[in-house]
Amino acid sequence: MKQLKKSQMNQETSFRQIFPQGEKLPQQFSQYFIGQAYLAPLTKNQALQVPVSNVTFEPGCRNNWHSHTGGQLLICIAGRGYYQEQDKPARELLPGAVVEIAPDVVHWHGAAPDSWFSHLAVECNPMTNQNTWLGEVSDAEYAEATTAKVKKNSNLSEAAKRNHDAWFPGYVSKARSTDPDLIEVFDNFAFDEVLKHGKLDTKTRIMVIMASTIAQHTVHEYNMMLRAALANGVTPVEIKEILYHAVPYAGIAKVVDFIGVTNDFMTLNGIALPVQSQAVTTPETRMEKGLLLQKEIFGDRIDRMYENSPKNQLHIQQYLSANCFGDYQTRTGLNTKMREMLTFAILVSMGGCESQVKGHIQGNVNVGNDKETLLDVVTQLLPYIGYPRTLNVIACLNEVLPENK
Known part of the structure; x- marks a missing residue:
């Protein structure tokens, strides 16, 4: 049991990365580091002669100046760090970067001052490769190497930095170095100004953005929100239910990619699949339960929709009851109030759905999401859907729920 627990601990990470973080560096290595680093050997077969280890650095941690007689490869996998050769400018390292270190080149590498960092270290020519450890990278040297990059984001507010780190712990966008002006403007707006508005909690904000990214078919941004979701209390079941809930609105052709x-x-991330089923209907009960839920949310309007439907279109109303509501909306894992909010987020993000948006504005109010809540949702989505769709939605809100003059 103790062995199992230790093995599980070895798999844990202090920030989001692919490989195990491992244990703190043993004394034979840590004496050549400033700050705390961790080591996780990944290969065992010595006959292959390709030793590979994951090395993780806490913020500000770096190793001494050193060289390898046989050279080394660094493959960056998470966070943000730096590599510097003697008498050359430092190089910022982001996930995906590969550093080829020639034999006997004096260098150092480590984390950025404000970010964790991890890389795979591949030992070249292991039969003859030896390290030569030299002096420490002084605070002045380290500051000089890293300050230039930090200055690019000098106008990023402390709140934006703090909120971004809370949503995406350990992650640094590549655009931070390639498009610093855009990141500064966007992060100050999306992770400071917008987050100051309204009463939505962080978990709800992330969930409505996830629904929005599905509706817009923006896979990269959705992938980012998965990081934020897992780091901020959105459960695996809730993540799956957001996906399933989007199917009758955005269509399976979009959702399948997600x-x-x-x-x-x-x-x-070690989550067993499939997650626990949240289905509560059967082929025999889906129509009955779906229609009941429709009426709970929309009231007598459902009866009028059936009464006013042309005979050759009645099957669509039946599909809405049995499929959209019976198969999907009745599922557990998310309550009715949250599902209506997510429906609203999906519809406003798709655009061109104003008629349905108006109907679900009233549905949201009926289940307890008032106008201020819906305005909070739209405001949260603004950085992701843009102003035209936002203003269209606000027009719908004011039409269905007029302001008190």
């Missing part, structure tokens, strides 16, 4: 991304993400 299912694959989600499954890969969950597997990578």
Whole structure:
């Protein structure tokens, strides 16, 4: 039992990364580091002669100046760090970067001052490769190497930095170095100004953005929100239910791409699949339960929709009751109030759905999401859907729920 617990601990990470973080560096290595680093050997077969380890650095941690007689490869996998060769400018390292270190080149590498960092260290020519450890990278040297990059984001507010780190712990966008002006403007707006508005909690904000990214078919941004979701209390069941809930509104042609991304993400993070089923209907009960839920949300309007439907279109109303509501909306894992909010987020993000948006504005009010709440949702989505769709939604809100003059 103790061995199992220790093995599980070895798999834990202090920030989101692919490989195990491992244990604190043993004394034979840590004496050559400033700050705390961790080591996780990944290969065992010595006959292959390709030793590979994951090395993780806490913020500000770096190793001494040193060289390898046989050279080394660094493959960056998470966070943000730096690499510097003697008498050359430092190089910022982001996930995906590969550093080829020639034999006997004096260098150092480590984390940025404000970010965790991890890389794979591949030992080249292991039969003859030896390290030569030299002096420490002084605070002045380290500051000089890293300050230039930090200055690019000098106008990023402390609240934006803090909120971004809370949503995406350990992650640094590549655009931070390639498009610093855009990141500064966007992060100050989306992670400071927008988050100051309204009463939505962080978990709800992330969930409505996830629904919005599905509706817009923005897979990359959805993948980012998966990180935020898992780091901020959105459960695996809730993540899956957001996906399933989007199917009758955005269509399976869009949603299927996100299912694959989600499954890969969950597997990578040790979440067993499939998650627990949340279905509560059967083929025999889906119509009855779906129609009942429709009427609970929309009242007598459902009866009028059936009464006013042309005979050749009545099957669509039946599909709405049995499929949209019976198969999907009745599922557990998310309550009715949250599902109506997510429906609203999906519809406003798709655009061109103003008629349905108006109907679900009233549905939201009926289940307890008032106008101020819906305005909070729209405000949260603004950085992701843009102003035209936002203003269209506000017009719908004011039409269905007029302001008191």
